Amino acid sequence: MDEPAMRSRDAFTVVGLGYRGANEDGEISALWARVTDYTDEFAALATGDEWYGVCTEVDESSGTVSYVAGVAAGPDATVPAEMEAADVPANEYAVFPVTLADLESDLDAIYGEWLPEAAYRRADGPEFECYGSAFDGTPESEFEYFLPVVEG
Template sequence: MDAYDESTGGWDYIAAFSVNAGSTAPAGMVKLDIPTATYAVFPCTMPTIQETYDMIYQQWLPQSGYEHAHTPELERYGMTFNPEDPNSQFEICVPVTQK
């Protein structure tokens, strides 16, 4: 999950996983509730990550009927993702609302 932090001008990047409602975070971890959202989902590989983000923000989003929902973005690494294979796919999930 990543989100732009306006107070620092940087990005917060958090490795996350889902847990049951009402659970508590183990020591040294934080719990973050991600609001329900509609996501535009883009397949990606590690070698194309910057190119994919550029395409999303410079081409797709301005030309679509959507705008960023200003909630956290997600990168979803499924069960078949292999970090040792540069062609292994994952998904960039951008929260959107209709313009």
């Protein structure tokens, strides 16, 4: 695995559709498919061109996650009733290029190989995916995976 880029990010808020569960039947992929139902709402909320998938909570004992798929919104944005907000605090991040096709194996390598050997440890805060304008939704298309880290 290649070394990740290290980047600092200011705090921001993602507003989008939420999911809580074990993602056993592709529910997060289905959540992303529903995003297109809210094109106008997202256009009004977005402060940039990127889309985000934010993993706000992971319960290792039950295997469940809380996840929000959406856009970065301004501080005064009104969250539509069918959506929720995920606050992402300012942090230092290890940023990995990943693809949909290899996401599971990439995450296994990040947590099983890179992190145990790195000069960093996982920091508090959510990890997230950032889909830039070049992402086209195909399995081979790249996006970035942000893992919050601190030295030590």
